[in-house]
Amino acid sequence: MSLEPAQMTIAEASREIEAGTLTPSALIESCLARTGAHESRVRAWACCADDQARMAARLLDPQERVGSLHGIPFGIKDIIDTADMPTEHGTPVFQGNQPARDAACVALLKAAGGVCLGKTVTTELAHFHPGKTRNPHAETHTPGGSSSGSAAAVAACMVPVALGTQTTGSVLRPASYCGVYGYKPSFGDVSRSGVFECAASFDTVGWFTRSVEDIEIVRRALIGAPAQPLTPVPLAGLRIGLIRGAAWAEVEPATQRLVESAVDQLRPMVASVKEIQPGAGFDAIAQHHRDIAGYEFARAITWERTNRRHLLSPKLLDGRCEDGLRCSYDQYAEAQQALAVQRTAIAQIMQDVDLLLTAVAPGEAWEGLAATGDPVCNTAWTALHLPAVSVPAFSGESGLPVGLQLIGGFRQDAQLLAAAESVRVALGIDTVRAQS
């Protein structure tokens, strides 16, 4: 194999490092070379710490394997604290802000031998106002958001993995738009210590990779579990649920057809494909999510609202904040109670299927860089706290990537990823490599 190291997945690079045919330093140089060649076009990085990364890699070169990510470069969304790099949260409010410690997720990746290459671009406080990042597949198109830089950096093969966060659809949508694998774990599974709080009821650390196998390697490092290879489940035993819900009406017909064609392709190979009719109240989940996320965000950023108001975008202040301040405690409590009921209902549904399958975004990445797209296909699953994967399954009408969303049962993340690997193979979806 004469792959450029930066094009390798974590698993591939790790094998070479273990075999002695690749050093952490050579890998980081390859990643830095790709970054140098493509950053002016993609603009994925808020801060690229070349020298620190080189030094960290050099220390690992002669060492015994320290963990499952020995010498693996990674990127970090810039709302996640780092002790040795600024953390600016995508807003001039935090220009030059230097945290005292690494967030738990960063420290866990480093403890497993990972090498932090830098901080990736986020939208303003992980909300609507876009950062500078462009879609690596078409620079006039959005990469999606809010984890824009992380998705783009992995798609452009600048790093094999980058962390993002999802409060609505901020990992899965950019994964779909940028044509990489994206994963949001079950709510609560990965520590948020040191991650900027948007809506405590939903905020989840997620990540982007170029294979399903890599998602699992990183997941085990982030939950602090021993490394263990992913065992794909036999397709013949797999029970699939196709779920549409209210979001389906927002999905472009071309994307609907892609998802349905994938289901048709899988049907003869799996145990069953069942059309899932979401129960009463399912379609109101998006509104509950909006009420709760607004309520929590408006309170969480009280310091910013009262002390740095002039530096916040009108979209942030007049949109989510105003909504959130209008929402009363009783409305908030009612919305929370309604979601609790829906979580019980979906757990019932998930007794009959191993995974749910649906669109991950309404279509290809939007043209223009003024907005990052619509999370309509992600909101319910985030609100229900379920793990979800975006698999780069399709190419849309303009030739841009379109993902397929796989959703698992609560805290059934290992099972979801094993099933996703089998589905990937069945659909003939490859490891992602950069096109240029």
Place this chain on the structure above:
Amino acid sequence: MSLEPAQMTIAEASREIEAGTLTPSALIESCLARTGAHESRVRAWACCADDQARMAARLLDPQERVGSLHGIPFGIKDIIDTADMPTEHGTPVFQGNQPARDAACVALLKAAGGVCLGKTVTTELAHFHPGKTRNPHAETHTPGGSSSGSAAAVAACMVPVALGTQTTGSVLRPASYCGVYGYKPSFGDVSRSGVFECAASFDTVGWFTRSVEDIEIVRRALIGAPAQPLTPVPLAGLRIGLIRGAAWAEVEPATQRLVESAVDQLRPMVASVKEIQPGAGFDAIAQHHRDIAGYEFARAITWERTNRRHLLSPKLLDGRCEDGLRCSYDQYAEAQQALAVQRTAIAQIMQDVDLLLTAVAPGEAWEGLAATGDPVCNTAWTALHLPAVSVPAFSGESGLPVGLQLIGGFRQDAQLLAAAESVRVALGIDTVRAQS
């Protein structure tokens, strides 16, 4: 009334400020005078920001009322971020650490007109290793922990309110030991943005005051709700449940008798008193809490464990951290699932009673300053996410304070506080004033 201003509750001081008979500056001077007189004995403060507080008060003197806490001094546990004061988390690891922003709870109190007097002593990372604080009622006794300084500062009338946090029993126990009102809201009700994360499944911002009325004033400010007076519920309609559980065996006989005597006193005045038998699995809650809290804490402090190990106490590393690292993801998920079942069970129980009543601590404050006491009476209620109040109801055999614990239904905090006010009046418990 010729009360020294520092002895006043929030409600009393607010009335005088509104009437023009007290200024924010005069109030802060009175609090600073008490602090000056008693701090060498009590050691409540990690950092007392006299000049900043004076300046903030002076700005409020000529102003219209900006909110429900206009000119009210408050203290902040030193694991809660402040933009204008260091935040050291009770450990040399964070010596001199200066956050970029105020935590949401601090910003909300300031937005309501509150004046931050300083940061109060916490145990090491809000865990076991004690800080320098002493019990204001007996300096050779622990004030309880981990919110030691906040409880002591309110008990000594240095401030009328101080914020703490509770992951196990870190607000209610020190409230009992120091003879003040302590309150832990329903889990999730107060934003934890900017609060050091110990165990995300349990961490809750709580506070200490010298009246029930004051708890509600602060609660409304912290959930961002408009001010509204507390309406006590008629005792005659109140259904009380006396609950013991496994913790009761750890409660000293003298304390058991105090709690039972309070129940006897209330019996003729209320609608009903029912002995609650917790269902199957209730007594295992403490073990589930230990598994989950250890699992989450060990991961949350990965940076501290891997980069500042030599500055952490052996108790922290060998105790909670080692336990937490030994707990597997599957054990963790099982414990979470078991707690979810118990939350449903307690919600059923709470359909028949308006509040539960039990001991808040096994007895009076422990002698000695090497440990902060036993949270055995608090763990289950924290794990179940229920709101709880400690009312300074009793005096123990050595003359030290002993609290009575009142527990409400999930997100029934307003109802709990209204009931607590009625119970307080019925038991003839007064507003707390300092004894010296």
